[in-house]
Amino acid sequence: MTDTPTRRLRPFLARVRRLPAWSALVAGTFVGGLLGGAYGLFTPPEYTATAYVVAVPTDKATPDAARGFAQAYGRVATQLAVLGDAQVWAGVPVRTLRDSVRTATSPDAPMVAVSATAARPGTAVDMANAVSRALTRHAEDTKGNTQVRLVQFSRAVKPGAPANASSAVTSLVGASAGGLLGGLALLARPRRAGRGEDPAPAASVPGPATAADVPR
Numbered sequence: 001m002t003d004t005p006t007r008r009l010r011p012f013l014a015r016v017r018r019l020p021a022w023s024a025l026v027a028g029t030f031v032g033g034l035l036g037g038a039y040g041l042f043t044p045p046e047y048t049a050t051a052y053v054v055a056v057p058t059d060k061a062t063p064d065a066a067r068g069f070a071q072a073y074g075r076v077a078t079q080l081a082v083l084g085d086a087q088v089w090a091g092v093p094v095r096t097l098r099d100s101v102r103t104a105t106s107p108d109a110p111m112v113a114v115s116a117t118a119a120r121p122g123t124a125v126d127m128a129n130a131v132s133r134a135l136t137r138h139a140e141d142t143k144g145n146t147q148v149r150l151v152q153f154s155r156a157v158k159p160g161a162p163a164n165a166s167s168a169v170t171s172l173v174g175a176s177a178g179g180l181l182g183g184l185a186l187l188a189r190p191r192r193a194g195r196g197e198d199p200a201p202a203a204s205v206p207g208p209a210t211a212a213d214v215p216r
Contacts, residue, residue: 032178
């Protein structure tokens with residue numbers, strides 16, 4: 001009775017060995033596309049909204065100083081001093097803002113981009129605008145020391161489409177990855193000798209040479 005599973009498995013393995021070599025490539029592409037499509041279908045959508053603020057120097061500062069403080073404010077925007085004020089206008093906890101808000105700056109322009117990601121587009125807009133507003137308030141309080149002001153350059157607008165990839169894109173990515181793995185498995189598969197090929201003849205080894213009789 002213990003040999004029954006083994007006996008059932010042997011015919012299956014034999015049928016698998018008789019499959020054509022390119023079947024691994026097709027199977028990998030199909031399974032990868034199926035898994036990628038399922039990932040894109042069941043992953044909840046995420047929306048991203050971005051607000052922009054610009055650093056403006058006063059009469060006692062230079063444009064280079066404004067660019068330098070823009071870099072500094074980009075790092076300060078996700079700190080508790082700013083997020084604590086932003087949570088009042090955003091209507092979400094500080095922890096949510098810390099996990100969902102990102103900033104980006106440029107060394108060539110005194111501008112700070114504040115991006116927020118959420119499951120609803122309206123929430124993403126509220127978080128991005130709230131953090132940019134709190135950041136400008138914080139910069140206004142320290143203007144006497146920095147001689148640089150932050151001005152609202154562009155408010156965040158409601159995104160029209162999710163930021164994450166659609167199920168069609170994830171299906172293509174999964175199919176490509178599955179096809180690649182199938183191709184690697186095909187290359188690593190041991191080659192079998194052809195059914196109609198005769199075994200190669202064994203190499204003949206010459207016997208020891210016999211010395212000819214030399215008359216003395």
